[in-house]
Amino acid sequence: MPGHERRTAVSRSSGIVVAIDIGTSAVKAGVFAADGRRLGYGNVPAPCWRPRPGWSEQPAMRIWQATAGACRQALAEAGSPKIEAVAVTGARGSFALADRDGTLLTDFITWQDRRALGQAAAAAALADAGWLQRITGVRMDASLWLPRLLWLIEHRRDLVAAAGCIVTPQAFVIGRLGAGHWPAEWSAAAYSGLFDIADHRWHEGLVDTFSVPSGLLPATLPPGAEAGRTSPAAGIETALPPRVPIVLAAADGPCAELGCGVVEPGRLICYLGTALSVAGPVERRIEDPSGNLITAPGSTRSLYRVLALGMAGASVLDWYGKLVGRPVLDRLDALMEGSVPGAGGARFIPALAGSGAPHWSAEARGAFLGLGFGHTEADLVRALLEGVVFECYWMIEALRTFGFDPAGLRVTGGGSRSNAWTQLIADIVGTEVVVPDEADPGLRGAAAYALVHAGSHPDVLSAARAIAGQWIVPGAFARRDRCAPGWRRLLPGRAPRLRPLRLGPRSCSPSASIASPGLRRRRRVAAGGPRARGPARPRLGWSARTAGQLGEDHQVGVTVEALIGAGIPADEIVTRPASDGPADIWPLGLKRGPADTWPLGLKRGPARTAPAAVVAARSAETVGLVLRVAAAFGATVQVQGTGTNVVGCLDGSPDVVLQLAMDRIVDLDEVSQVVTAEAAVTGGSLESFLNERGFTLGHYPQSLHHSTVGGWISTRATGTASARFGGLEQMVRGLEGVLSSGEAFRILARPRSPGGLDALQLLTGAEGSLAVITAASLAVAR
Ligand SMILES: Cc1cc2nc3c(=O)[nH]c(=O)nc-3n(C[C@H](O)[C@H](O)[C@H](O)COP(=O)(O)OP(=O)(O)OC[C@H]3O[C@@H](n4cnc5c(N)ncnc54)[C@H](O)[C@@H]3O)c2cc1C
Structure with a gap:
């Protein structure tokens, strides 16, 4: 085949095996011959869903149905041959809770889930991040099991109490195939944040430190171990014959390396999928003093792998495609032709879900920078791609210092389907790039374990060398030498630094704060004036803003795009083009009148710092979404009625102004x-x-005709007849609203209760610091 490089294809056994790869978007199955020929293939979607912004769950039943469907497809295509072993691999970082009988109590919470950012930060602080990384090899992050487990202990204690075991998707499928138990393979267990990668066991000190119920942690097994045999019941659904050995393959990362033939220590594979990662095998574990690189158990009992992990890869194109309402991947090469290297100065920081190696920051956020009127969509798309590849460049630079060589870099994942993208990698990294001629190298890597078990190969590395797929050199590769010098000039002199910028008197946790400037000012005075920056502490009602910063002058925070992306209807977002100058904060057509900071406002005039967005929410759902997005960005939200309060409603420069069109x-x-x-x-x-x-x-x-019910309640307002009818606090009978967590609440109007806190009085006069009031029941008189 012209332009194709054929790898070794040695057949030592006629044994035919099945490999299963459980991903976070689909389950794939393949039937492989001993010489690596793929005889059958199945692929059934098992997508994740986002029950809330930032959450990511994968329904267990979808996984099992997709597994069964993919196996049936693959076996049918292969002509239902005799199967000697089945090996299962799966995505790292995902887990579910099961009861003692193996019945799942939750869906799989995937590695993309960001609900436990706060728990990850707390865990890193509690256990000394360096010590933790020396034991576990991983960097504390919300994509590990531990923070999400701590989140469940905090928020779903009932489920944790009923749980008997933590189950990975791989273990779940192995159990359903007939193994009857749910062992975690070493490289999967390593993504817990609790696994000692030197001794290959749960680390008792860490388990104690975090008070993790030790009974929950599953038994662990090395890669290649037999976990059991297929059952007749599973055969009905999967078409797999009974009593076939079930082999525990390593997790998807090491399997992809095997499937790509990256078995020699020092070689590298770049995975350009949902996330971006560059990884390679090493014989001894490496300790990166900067803590930026991850070390995890590798594809054999003795190998390790070193991994530079980014948070966004080809997913930036999905994100952009959704924003513009049409997919980009299919027209990528044409778009790239429409722009020039460097995208005319447009830059993109791909930290849409935080920044990974080698510039870790959970709080950093993505940004387009350097845009001008002359930029076209082609420039934006080129900037997206270049932004991801620059990350890749810095990852490889970090890996080079540990002896890794990017020569002949193998690029796989969805992004490797684009010639333009692989060409960019070749140009920017300055190395030859090859891509597999079939997708799913992870499946091929898993097959290597099954083939060893079937006796076709002596060990998994030999199997991988024998069956690794064919490789092609992307078409435009010849241009590399011509472009490389230009790229060198475009590369920043130092890595783009994405670090959080904290404004306001104190920093705050990534939870949304509904800040009241009045309260803020008073607290500041009580605390003796603004304090120096200190460690992040969760504090409701405090103003804080988190933004990524490139160099010293580019702030990145919550954006209109993020709000639309979270599902807030675009017509409820009052967009503020930056070119308009000072923000028009009266988008509902309300007259400014004798308004905010009256009478100071009359003296000072209307100029203020513009918020990033003004939302005119028509429903409590929109209010909840705004607060959740704000929480994800660590952004400040200011609720506004008609702004007639006389203490400075918008002082403090909130990131988002929330008005109610209710x-x-x-x-x-x-x-x-x-x-x-x-x-x-x-x-x-x-x-x-x-x-x-x-x-x-x-x-x-x-201000009767200018002020609102929400504003009255929040300021505990009084009027000229209050001596007879009482102030607002005496009129409030019930309230509806949304807490800063984004959860809706309702306090019904009913006779007074003798005990407990009076939530109505707590919220009356709270100036929006505790909740957004969406409706109220008030006593009236005849
Ligand atoms: C000329 C003039 C006369 C006035 N006379 C009086 C008077 O006689 N008695 C009196 O008490 N006040 C008076 N005020 C002050 C003002 O009208 C009241 O404080 C009024 O209650 C504010 O209502 P608003 O809708 O304008 O709220 P805003 O000024 O927009 O907001 C007030 C505060 O409540 C919060 N808030 C608003 N809506 C919500 C909501 N839905 N959920 C949660 N928090 C919310 C805001 O964040 C802010 O902290 C007067 C003001 C002016 C300019």
């Missing part, structure tokens, strides 16, 4: 004398409505 009067209960109205109902319209029915609220602030 102005319905919901109900008047004439018997109980309670009116229920949404928070943006203004005093004038409420009072007219009541008067027409023979009632009054009895609340007459001078």
